[in-house]
Amino acid sequence: MLITDDFLPVPVPESLSATYLVPVAGLPPVSPKTAVRGLAGRLADPVYGLATQMLDSPLMSVDTRSIDEFPQLPPDLLTAFGATEAQLSRLAAASHLVVVQAEYRPGWPPAHEWAARAVAAAVAESVGGDVVDVFGLQFLDPATALKSLPDAQGRIRLVDWVLVPYSSDTEGLWFTTKGLRRFGLLELQTQGVPDHLTRAWGAVLTGAARRLLRDWTDGLAGEEVPAFVQLPVLATVTGHDIAVAYGNPEQHGATAPVLLRLELDPATDPDADSFLSLRPPPGHPGPDGRYFAAACATLFSGIEPDVRYARSGDxxxxxxxxxxxxxxxxxxxxxxxxxxxxxxxxxxxxxxxxxxxxxxxxxxxxxxxxxxxxxxxxxxxxxxxxxxxxxxxxxxxxxxxxxxxxxxxxxxxxxxxxxxxxxxxxxxxxx
Incomplete structure (x- = not known):
């Protein structure tokens, strides 16, 4: 493998897995296969085909187990990621969990995620219940879960699969992504973001995730899964990347690209996550936060300053x-x-x-x-x-x-x- 200063080698996991839970009171009235057949004509063919094929293969398992066999799902974290009182109440009343698990090789499409979410949504719909995305610690109602799956062209909204939580520290805001590991890629992080850029930088990081995920899956396109994928050290993010990540490709403006430097931040604790850090490009003067503010001003075009002012009546x-x-x-x-x-x-x-x-x-x-x-x-x-x-x-x-x-x-x-x-x-x- 050629290693240069222009590319960062990122390790590729051997396989990926997805786990979804469906809390139920009692036993499900129909089998998973019957529940999935109820989605015929409602799901795009690629996903419906993946779900039915994986159900019949050793790559997926669907088991119904007593809820007592599982550690309690943390209600505080579920609430932080959007759980409602009604969803938490249904979880508390559940006697069993339908556990949907799937495995697949890294690459595109992420068959393990698409198929497992589709099967879990079908089961939840059949019992009038909810889907719990274990990776994201999120409740999803069946309609939301199904809507997040790809259309006939295989397109998704990345915001349905990748969250961008943040917290405050002494240097500003610390942003991370939560969802890129579904696809085998390390999560992103940015530190020292000015407080007033809370919403704007969340959108920028989502756009950066979209761009890097495309580079990542391009590097996995061969028949053999490589040990590493080389990502560009200087990543570009545009308004188009952000618009596509939010599912609005037709609304993007012709913004100039913004450069962000990619750094590998390996975890020192074996149980902790490693990150890909996004920083200003080399040679940028001043604090990182100033560059992040300038990047947001570039990407969110249409708010240019002007020195003109109006006459009455115009x-x-x-x-x-x-x-x-x-x-x-x-x-x-x-x-x-x-x-x-x-x-x-x-x-x-x-x-x-x-x-x-x-x-x-x-x-x-x-x-x-x-x-x-x-x-x-x-x-x-x-x-x-x-x-x-x-x-x-x-x-x-x-x-x-x-x-x-x-x-x-x-x-x-x-x-x-x-x-x-x-x-x-x-x-x-x-x-």
């Missing part, structure tokens, strides 16, 4: 009025955590300049007082050297001229002034 003036009219509502939704999952609220405000205001964007981190927004700058200002990407800012609501909600694909709500600029209407500054 299109820009109407855009500003529309945005300001919605400030109370968007604040209430922000405080109630009512924004879409993985979304980020940003506001546009004016900085005084010799030739009129310069309008810049800031990510909102808190908005406790109605008249004041606390956040972090999403761009470098020309008129104020203290306003830099990632720097903390306090914005008076009276200075806000626009707001927008961003997800991994760009602006999904708001951004009225940006729409005017993008349409080519350039109001002239007044003096």
């Amino acid at each position: 299109a820009m003036s109407r855009a500003v009025a529309t945005a300001r009219a919605g400030l109370d509502d968007i604040r209430a939704r922000f405080l109630a955590d009512g924004l879409p999952p993985e979304a980020q609220l940003v506001v546009k405000y004016g900085l005084p300049g010799d030739d009129g205001p310069e309008y810049v964007w800031a990510g909102v981190s808190s908005w406790d007082a109605p008249e004041r927004i606390v956040g972090a700058s999403a761009s470098d200002a020309n008129t104020d050297p203290s306003v830099r990407i990632g720097s903390p800012v306090v914005v008076a609501v009276t200075e806000v001229v626009d707001w927008a909600v961003l997800d991994g694909t760009g602006v999904i709500e708001g951004g009225w002034t940006q729409a005017v600029l993008d349409a080519g209407e350039r109001p002239h500054p007044t003096h």
Whole structure:
């Protein structure tokens, strides 16, 4: 194997396994094969065929066992990963567990995961119960589990298979992925992410996972499973990667790629996980967090700063009025955590300049007082050297001229002034 400074050799496991549980009160009324036949015509052919074939092979086992034979599933962790009270109650009332296990070689398709999830969803549907994904420690209702499986073209949403939990430490936020090991790849991690990038960096890490998973499975495409797959040390992430990972390939913008350096971080404890760490490329000056903020600004396009401002009565003036009219509502939704999952609220405000205001964007981190927004700058200002990407800012609501909600694909709500600029209407500054 050729080892160079451009590639990182990542070890490949000999085989992969998937385990799903279906809690039941009593014994299941139908066999797994009968339950899977009920999915005929509802699942894409590749998955339905995989499920039926693996059920008839030694690669899959389906057993019903007394729940007392298993260690208790941790309710606190299940709750942290989205379990509802109703799901936890059904688990507590269960007398048995249907255990679906499958094994397969590393590569694409991940037949062990697709087939085991399909069979578990079929069994859960037949008993009106739930699926427990043991790897992710997640409850899935049967409809959600089935929806996560590939379509007729073999496409999936990576967010249905890979979670991005995070925690806080003294240097900022620590992000990891949880799900790439399903496919044989080491999990990713990033440390030192600024607090205001919680949602944005989760989307970036998901896009990076999509790109690296594609490189990983390309390296496993041969007939023989290699001992190592060489991944590029400098990985690129684009808006398209993020959009595809979230299942919205048609919504991606033409963003510039962002470079991230890949480092192997082996575990010192034999029972702990090794990681692939994502860091800024070599030669980047300053703290890592500043680069991560700049990367988010690049990938979530459509929030460029501008130094133009509007005359009364023109299109820009109407855009500003529309945005300001919605400030109370968007604040209430922000405080109630009512924004879409993985979304980020940003506001546009004016900085005084010799030739009129310069309008810049800031990510909102808190908005406790109605008249004041606390956040972090999403761009470098020309008129104020203290306003830099990632720097903390306090914005008076009276200075806000626009707001927008961003997800991994760009602006999904708001951004009225940006729409005017993008349409080519350039109001002239007044003096």
